[in-house]
Amino acid sequence: MAIDRREALRRTAMIMGGALSAPSVMAVLNGCTAKPELNWTPSFFNEEQAILIMELAEDIIPQTATPGAKALGIPRFIEEMVGARFAQGDRDKFMTGLAQFDQDCLAATGNAYLDLDLEHRVEYLKKLNAEINKNIYHARFTPNKEKTFFWMLKELTLTGYFTTEVGATQVLQHKAIPQEYKGCVTLYEAGGRTWATS
Amino acid sequence: MNLNIKARQQNTYDAIVVGTGISGGWAAKELSEKGLKILVLERGRMVKHVEDYPTMNKEPWELPFADQVSDEEMKDYPVQYRTGYTIKESTKHWWVKDTEHPYQETKRFDWIRGYHVGGRSLLWGRQSYRLSEMDLTANAKEGIAVDWPIRYKDLEPWYDYVEAYIGVSGKKEGLPQLPDGNFQPPMDMNCLEEHVRDRIAENFNDRIMTIGRTANLTEAKDGRSKCHYRNLCMRGCPFGAYFSSQSSTLPAAEKTGNMTMRANSIVTEVIYDENKKRATGVRILDAETGMTEEFYARIIFLNASALGSTWIMMHSTSNRFPNGLGNDSGELGHNLMDHHFRVGAAGDYEGFEDMYYSGRRPNGIYIPRFRNISEQRSDYLRGFGYQGGANRDGWQAAVAELTVGKELKEAIGTPGKWRMLLLGFGECLPYHDNKVELVKDKLDKHGLPTFNIDCEFKENELSMRKDMKASAIEMLEAAKINNITPFDDIGGPGLGIHEMGTARMGRDPKTSVLNKWNQIHTVQNVFCTDGAAMTSAGCQNPSLTYMALTARAVDHAVDEMKKQNL
Numbered sequence A: 001m002a003i004d005r006r007e008a009l010r011r012t013a014m015i016m017g018g019a020l021s022a023p024s025v026m027a028v029l030n031g032c033t034a035k036p037e038l039n040w041t042p043s044f045f046n047e048e049q050a051i052l053i054m055e056l057a058e059d060i061i062p063q064t065a066t067p068g069a070k071a072l073g074i075p076r077f078i079e080e081m082v083g084a085r086f087a088q089g090d091r092d093k094f095m096t097g098l099a100q101f102d103q104d105c106l107a108a109t110g111n112a113y114l115d116l117d118l119e120h121r122v123e124y125l126k127k128l129n130a131e132i133n134k135n136i137y138h139a140r141f142t143p144n145k146e147k148t149f150f151w152m153l154k155e156l157t158l159t160g161y162f163t164t165e166v167g168a169t170q171v172l173q174h175k176a177i178p179q180e181y182k183g184c185v186t187l188y189e190a191g192g193r194t195w196a197t198s
Numbered sequence B: 001m002n003l004n005i006k007a008r009q010q011n012t013y014d015a016i017v018v019g020t021g022i023s024g025g026w027a028a029k030e031l032s033e034k035g036l037k038i039l040v041l042e043r044g045r046m047v048k049h050v051e052d053y054p055t056m057n058k059e060p061w062e063l064p065f066a067d068q069v070s071d072e073e074m075k076d077y078p079v080q081y082r083t084g085y086t087i088k089e090s091t092k093h094w095w096v097k098d099t100e101h102p103y104q105e106t107k108r109f110d111w112i113r114g115y116h117v118g119g120r121s122l123l124w125g126r127q128s129y130r131l132s133e134m135d136l137t138a139n140a141k142e143g144i145a146v147d148w149p150i151r152y153k154d155l156e157p158w159y160d161y162v163e164a165y166i167g168v169s170g171k172k173e174g175l176p177q178l179p180d181g182n183f184q185p186p187m188d189m190n191c192l193e194e195h196v197r198d199r200i201a202e203n204f205n206d207r208i209m210t211i212g213r214t215a216n217l218t219e220a221k222d223g224r225s226k227c228h229y230r231n232l233c234m235r236g237c238p239f240g241a242y243f244s245s246q247s248s249t250l251p252a253a254e255k256t257g258n259m260t261m262r263a264n265s266i267v268t269e270v271i272y273d274e275n276k277k278r279a280t281g282v283r284i285l286d287a288e289t290g291m292t293e294e295f296y297a298r299i300i301f302l303n304a305s306a307l308g309s310t311w312i313m314m315h316s317t318s319n320r321f322p323n324g325l326g327n328d329s330g331e332l333g334h335n336l337m338d339h340h341f342r343v344g345a346a347g348d349y350e351g352f353e354d355m356y357y358s359g360r361r362p363n364g365i366y367i368p369r370f371r372n373i374s375e376q377r378s379d380y381l382r383g384f385g386y387q388g389g390a391n392r393d394g395w396q397a398a399v400a401e402l403t404v405g406k407e408l409k410e411a412i413g414t415p416g417k418w419r420m421l422l423l424g425f426g427e428c429l430p431y432h433d434n435k436v437e438l439v440k441d442k443l444d445k446h447g448l449p450t451f452n453i454d455c456e457f458k459e460n461e462l463s464m465r466k467d468m469k470a471s472a473i474e475m476l477e478a479a480k481i482n483n484i485t486p487f488d489d490i491g492g493p494g495l496g497i498h499e500m501g502t503a504r505m506g507r508d509p510k511t512s513v514l515n516k517w518n519q520i521h522t523v524q525n526v527f528c529t530d531g532a533a534m535t536s537a538g539c540q541n542p543s544l545t546y547m548a549l550t551a552r553a554v555d556h557a558v559d560e561m562k563k564q565n566l
Helices: A006-013 A022-030 A048-059 A074-085 A086-107 A118-129 A137-138 A149-162 A165-171 B002-010 B022-033 B132-140 B152-165 B191-203 B245-255 B306-315 B396-402 B407-413 B461-476 B543-563
Strands: A182-186 B012-018 B037-041 B258-263 B265-273 B279-286 B292-301 B342-351 B355-358 B365-366 B384-391 B418-426 B433-445 B449-454 B481-490 B523-528
Touching: A022 B191, A048 A086, A048 A118, A048 A149, A048 B481, A074 A086, A074 A149, A074 B418, A074 B543, A086 A118, A086 A149, A118 A149, A137 B342, A137 B396, A137 B481, A149 A165, A149 B002, A149 B396, A149 B407, A182 B191, A182 B481, B002 B012, B012 B022, B012 B279, B022 B245, B022 B543, B037 B292, B132 B152, B191 B306, B191 B365, B191 B418, B245 B258, B265 B292, B306 B396, B306 B433, B306 B449, B342 B461, B355 B384, B365 B433, B384 B461, B396 B407, B396 B481, B418 B461, B461 B481
Parallel strands: B012 B037, B012 B292, B037 B258, B292 B523
Antiparallel strands: A182 B355, B265 B279, B279 B292, B342 B418, B342 B481, B365 B384, B384 B418, B433 B449
């Protein structure tokens, strides 16, 4: 019998008659959660931020038959991009979004993100994903300052992931030296998968 | 005294070539192959073929930060970055730091450039199109600016000649407005491009779509390999498969044993002898040591890029030429042109889901000019062509298009939507008030005057853009493309990286700087065969024309030297 965390929280809150604030309830629930372990030592994010980024990246591109974002060091890539490559304005925006993330998640789901189970995490992320501009021509030219935090995060995660060797060659396909160009062949003849670079 | 004579002899050549880019490389090749001892001067650093292309073989995962340059470092490239594609970890070493090479802009002008041996021949888009008789007669016919002093028949054999040497792949189409060339086999179109080509052919009787004519080899040639379809040209090609000075003209010049190359040599002026009424050489500033030195020659070829050569002429003043070498007309620095682009439309296509392509083609499609050919429109003069192409979405599109989690990962392995892009490139008229001026109180790090650039696109270009957008939409609609999204983001002139016209050719010394052989009218042993020479812009990518003009001018120069006329 699977009671998901949100349901558990709702029930608990009901039982307690709403006497406990939501964070306290969470603290209670957190007691039985193993804290995710970082697989790198963050230098720009603090530990709490790093853990949240790591979990989010892995939820955006999870481990399946091929490695997920976490195993490929994408959370660290995100930290480096935000900490060392971003313009100050974009960095501030990202960090503000990150700080706000759990509050928003709590308001929307009744739980902090890390306290959600995978199914509800993905459900929540899909909701955030829907806020990304679906017009690809506009999306491509949208500056960071007009993007939501999740949009920035997803872009960083995908950029990091699909420029790794594993992402480029196991999930997508890549040929360093194609040698020839065939303009119009079947997908099967072309190798069957999306090319990593164009 | 004897020492001075000896030093002067040591620094004396038959010819001096200033610049090593597309036209300088050609001048070096042609002059040295005709037996002249030449000195080739390059203001930037040495770049050796292959060994100095540090990122040419880097895979995406071997480049830090997904190839993105840090915001801090980007502060060195505020202009160079305006293209959006030039400053990356894999290519940043090819572009000048704007912080080191400043200029002033009365209005936005994007001067995108690289200072090193090979210049922008390493970085160019490689699209290679001939000007036509229509382009070369347009000024005269319309009473715009001045007439070109040459016609297509003057250029035709030289187009044949340079195409045969550099290798241009493309397809003959028999169009008077875009003469066919001496082509290697064309590259393939992909499925959607073929579809759009066929629908355009069915629906319009005034236009065609062809594969881009590009200086990428489709057959091996003179020790250069054919294209390996990596589409990493801008990093430098280990196969020498696209035309650059390094892959093509400089090795030919080197082989003659007649070339001396001196990098880090900023030519600050052409030395003019008022008694002999000719140039005797050039003065350089060594960019590394700060020392000046003079070199002497019977003829001088200025191939320092349109604005580079113009700067040298403007900075070469004498009693005879107080306003710059050969500038009796007052036209030096004026009539600055570029192509205007970044206007067109794109959309997606339902179909060909089980079709794809293999290899990364460093080339797109081309729709040659179809406006103002047999009938003149009332809203603008001249015309435009389109570049572009089709592709299927890759992972980048997944940010907006796909969901998250396992579903994303499963979906992303299947190529995304087919998309077709048409990007217009339009002619800009030569306007006298689009100009560059030397600013003598704003100096660069070498203490040399900098440019102020005052240039804008005007009504003719802006009217043309409306048609460029509308015609793109019309063709995509005819090809049943969906979700057509038009765009028009003109940016600054200069963004086309086709700056030209600031020392134009003409028939009359009173209204032009160069004659029909690219000689300065009044200093005939100085030639300029880069973009500065252009009397009008056409809408075609111009580099091939610079090559043809250069080979033609060298042929004339050496003939005249033999006849003791130079």
